[in-house]
Amino acid sequence: MARTVARVIVDALQELGVRHVFGVVGDALNPLTDAIRTTDGLDWVGCRHEEAAAFAAGAQSQLSGTLGVCMGTVGPGSVHLLNGLYDAAKSRTPVLAIAGQVPSAEMGSDYFQEVDNDMLFRDVAVFRATVTSVDQLPRMLESAVRSAVSERGVAVLTVPGDLGDRELADDRPARFPRARPVTRPDDAGIREAADLVNAADRVTLLVGRGARDARAQVLELAERLSAPMVLT
Known part of the structure; x- marks a missing residue:
């Protein structure tokens, strides 16, 4: 049975052991927040401001040693994540930020509240990418998580609002490394x-x-x- 983009992301977060996602609800995130709502063991933590959500994800990551996750919707929602994501980047702790975007057909047209997230997060993120085709999702999600964990930094994955409910033609689970790398002197x-x-x-x-x-x-x-x- 084919899964939607939102379901692939939520299933991957569960596999990674993520238990909380911090954010502020917005239209572009509706498929994701609904998938979280219907998933046992994964809780949406609503925040009053996206900045607080990013700070919370970074703090949880530092305290637990695991991947922190936050979300912000189109335009201002994503921009508001910046301050908390800079804190995570300077603290060298892995955080995945999922940013909403205008409908894919409107990207590049100066659509209402459209922000170039790949440019916006260039300085703070070790990985940033925008999903433009649903079948890109598993590979892009893998790259985002691996970059955040291996480089101990921020990864930003942007998902246009019209893609969250679409099903993948080539549905496969996202695959992540299980072992943490260990570095020691000889x-x-x-x-x-x-x-x-x-x-x-x-x-x-x-x-x-x-x-x-x-x-x-x-x-x-x-x-x-x-x-x-x-x-x-």
Whole structure:
């Protein structure tokens, strides 16, 4: 059974473990908000302003270590996301923003409230794209999520209001990587760092995002060295 664009997006969010989508309802988002309404385990969190929605998505991402998701409708709705998305970008946390757009046949015609989202989000986003054909959706959604997660930044996917209810001719699930990449120095580098620490009389720890998943180990090291800690 073929799925609509809105259903493909919502199913993908569920697969990714997303539980909340923050935003302000608008016409271009109606298919998406309705798909969320009929989906168990995925809640729409209505905000009074799109800026607050973007800040909330970024905060949730930072606190949970997972992908934050927010939405803004055509024109001003999407523009209002900017401040919160800049905060997420500077905090290096993955956020997916789904932006509404005027009907696809009206794009480029200076239609009422039309904004060039790809240009608008150029500075803040590691990925930005506008869906112009329904069958582009799975691949574009994959690219948006992968970019946000791997580059720890903001991805903006723009969906024209008339495409949300359309069914995909080539319906396939969006596919996402399951394992998080792990970066570590080689054994020689770790040994050299340990020797430097052991040889020092007094040590102060500067702890950054690379130690995010090693809280217990960092605290144990600080206690063993009687070292004060500074966070980036």
